[in-house]
Amino acid sequence: MISALRSAFFATDREPASLLARAASFALALGVLSLVCFGAFSALSYHWAWGPVMGYWRLFWRGWLTTIGIAALALPLSCAIGLAFALLRRSAFLPLRYVARMYVEISRGTPLLVQIYFYWYIFGQQLSRDFRFLAGALILSLFSGAYLSEIIRAGIEGIGQSQLESARAIGFTRAQTYRYVIFPQAIRQILPPFAGEFASIIKNSSLLSVLGIEEFALAAGSVSSVTLGYFESYLPVALGYLILTLPISLWTQSLEKRARFET
């Protein structure tokens, strides 16, 4: 009896759980979570009113698309910025190293909201409204680029000295060493934390609502202020972000698994 329970609910590295056991445990966890949520809401005796909120579905839809658009711009842009600053930090010219270092420390050490306001009121105000979207994506990229540059730097520095020496012995230039020796090896270390940062970029885009960019979170804010249905407005937002971030998270996990098998 005890051993049956054990095999149904416990897994170790030596004895991985069966598919059935995993499904049962998943259902159990989901059940408990639902129960807690249900209990909490019934204690609130909240009156669900989906009708008025549903009327604004177009606003949600447009906001969601805007969020996707910002993310689609910010992801490649932050990668480029991250790579540039990671390389600057390894530059032979010392002042460039310190510029990169300061950028990273300031970007990572201050709240995104503060950065959004600063960048916006210093550089962004001259721009017309149409550029808000672009400026927002750029600010987000500058913020995330700092995190990505540290991930890239760690990946580059993880390449052993003997590899660099081998590249030198063969007669590679610095650029060739990066291209053929460092990057192909570093990418495996970099990808999992990169994917995690991508999810952050998507979520952080919600803060751009303070610039009046009509993204997903701002849409929910507008709808909730009109309908007063706060849960009804923000629950779809949570779900909408999960739809974007969950695949990235799953992708990360599969990357981590593959990196482990290949070494």
Add this chain to the structure above:
Amino acid sequence: MRLALTHLTKSFAHRVLDDITCDFGELRSLALIGPSGGGKSTLLRIIAGLETPDSGSVALDGEPVAFADEISLRAHRRRLGIVFQAFNLFPHLTALANITLPLEKVHGLAAAEAENIARETLHRFQLADHAHKKPAQLSGGQQQRVAIARAIAIKPRLLLFDEPTSALDPEMTAEVLEVIEELKDEGRDFLLVTHEMGFARHVADRVAFLAGGRIIEHAPAEELFAAPRSAECRAFLARILKY
């Protein structure tokens, strides 16, 4: 090759090479032996253009190595084949790609031509069946033979072996030594840092004994091993060959 060292000095924390001046003249193969920390590997790495001496110069075939100029130093390295103790293959590339990469990217060969040369070289070292494998899937001896294949595929003017068998067990050591012997028979010039005294004696034309950052003596291999002139070398060989 002709190799001449003039007032060569190098210090890290302490003095590793201490004002070495030595003209080896014309020779095919040179083995550097001596106690650990005596400066053998540092000397090889300076000749390889991987380390810059504090002062002094190295002349290979009459041409001085331009340590101050990174571009001509790179050109110098490109004409050498260097084999390291720890193999230093690129782990993300197959055995074949490890050999074709420098051929294509450094020596400008077309992909097909590079692959032909790489396959030929692998075949020569009985590694044809392993061409598609990554280094991690190969034994130490196989990895070192791939590394040697990578070094000779570029047709270097000189091969440099830095303790090529120190990381290998005896059976694999034999595997690698056979390959080096074959290269000697083929008439390739090489410089070898080794702890395998029997092999140094057998394969090198000339042997130099380094200790305390100096070349204490150098002589034709048979001569040095049969009758070392210096007390240091006698003591070193007596200690090593005792077991």
